[in-house]
Amino acid sequence: MKKLSIILALILASVLVLAACGKDEEKPDETPEQQTEETTSEEETTTEAEKIANDKPVSIYYMNYGAGVAEKITHYDAEWSPDADLAIFGVFNSDDSEIDCTSEKWAHKDLWDAVNTDIQYRIGYEISFDVDGEHRIITILEPKDVERAPELFMGDWDTEEVTGYMGVWLYDDVNQEDGAWYSHVLPEEYNDDTLLTSIKLRPTYDADRISNFKLKAFSYSSSVEFDSEGHYCGGYGYEIDINNR
Numbered sequence: 001m002k003k004l005s006i007i008l009a010l011i012l013a014s015v016l017v018l019a020a021c022g023k024d025e026e027k028p029d030e031t032p033e034q035q036t037e038e039t040t041s042e043e044e045t046t047t048e049a050e051k052i053a054n055d056k057p058v059s060i061y062y063m064n065y066g067a068g069v070a071e072k073i074t075h076y077d078a079e080w081s082p083d084a085d086l087a088i089f090g091v092f093n094s095d096d097s098e099i100d101c102t103s104e105k106w107a108h109k110d111l112w113d114a115v116n117t118d119i120q121y122r123i124g125y126e127i128s129f130d131v132d133g134e135h136r137i138i139t140i141l142e143p144k145d146v147e148r149a150p151e152l153f154m155g156d157w158d159t160e161e162v163t164g165y166m167g168v169w170l171y172d173d174v175n176q177e178d179g180a181w182y183s184h185v186l187p188e189e190y191n192d193d194t195l196l197t198s199i200k201l202r203p204t205y206d207a208d209r210i211s212n213f214k215l216k217a218f219s220y221s222s223s224v225e226f227d228s229e230g231h232y233c234g235g236y237g238y239e240i241d242i243n244n245r
Contacts, residue, residue: 054236056093056112056121056219063088063101063198070099070107073240080203080244082162089240090173090198091123091217108173108197119221123196126216126232126239127152131165131209139231142196143170144187153204154184165210167202201242213242 061070070090078086092099094111101107125140131151138149146154146168153164169184174195176182185194199215216239218225218232225234 052222052224052234054121054219054221054234055115055117055119057236057238058091058093058123058217058219059095059238060215060217060240061090061092061099063090063104065101068100068102070101072097072099075241075243077243077245080207082203082205082207084202086201086203086242088171088198088200089215089217091125091238092197093219103178104173104198105176105178108195112174112195112197120192121219121221123217123219124232125170125196125199126214126218126237127166127168128212128214128216129165129210130212135212137231139226140168140170142187142190142194143185144190146170147187157202162204164204165207166213167200167204169200170196171198171200173197203244208244213244215240215242 059072062073062076064071065088070092072095076087076089080086090099090101090104090108092108092111093115099107099111122141126137127140128135128137130136136151138145138151140146140149143154146152149164151164151166153162153167154169155162157167171182172185172194174197175193184200185196199217201215216232216237218234218237220226220232220234225232227233
């Protein structure tokens with residue numbers, strides 16, 4: 001009986017030793033830092049996977065109507081005055097330093113149609129600036145976005161009360177009669193065929209309150225190219241500084 005007790009005790013001790021060894025070989029619990037690193041890595045991978053190729057990347061050009069050309073720019077310096085338009089900027093899917101704009105319609109159309117794709121691309125804009133210690137970003141995909149932004153003005157300068165910090169008017173230069181006069185695109189006129197190929201800016205009477213003014217243009221084809229706040233996050237935006245001198 002005593003011998004049997006000794007044997008049982010030895011067996012029990014062996015089992016405990018084996019269990020302890022097995023526990024030591026288990027993978028230790030991850031620290032919060034390790035879990036965060038893995039989550040971040042997964043998020044970065046997802047973001048990279050969501051990036052899509054763009055067959056019609058665009059650049060911003062200053063429309064020099066006097067010379068009949070569009071000039072690719074990285075910044076634009078001018079004296080800001082509510083008494084005159086700041087400039088009109090054309091957006092072309094081109095990287096050329098200068099584009100012949102004898103016919104603005106065909107300059108846009110020929111370059112845009114030069115790339116044949118089944119994907120429908122649109123052109124959008126982003127205006128950003130600092131005011132009262134805050135940084136504002138306004139994404140513009142259609143005229144309605146300008147109309148509902150209190151920081152911007154899109155009405156008739158001569159007959160309406162001018163509000164906001166910057167006047168903004170959008171134009172479709174492609175879907176026009178060649179050589180004919182045409183106005184900016186109204187919210188109710190925007191449709192699936194509209195291509196917002198140019199933008200006109202004019203400082204308002206409160207424009208001197210803002211600084212660090214930037215204009216970005218981009219072509220897009222998917223909602224994936226916008227973040228949770230509706231701002232463009234794709235890799236094909238073209239941005240310029242617009243300085244008040």
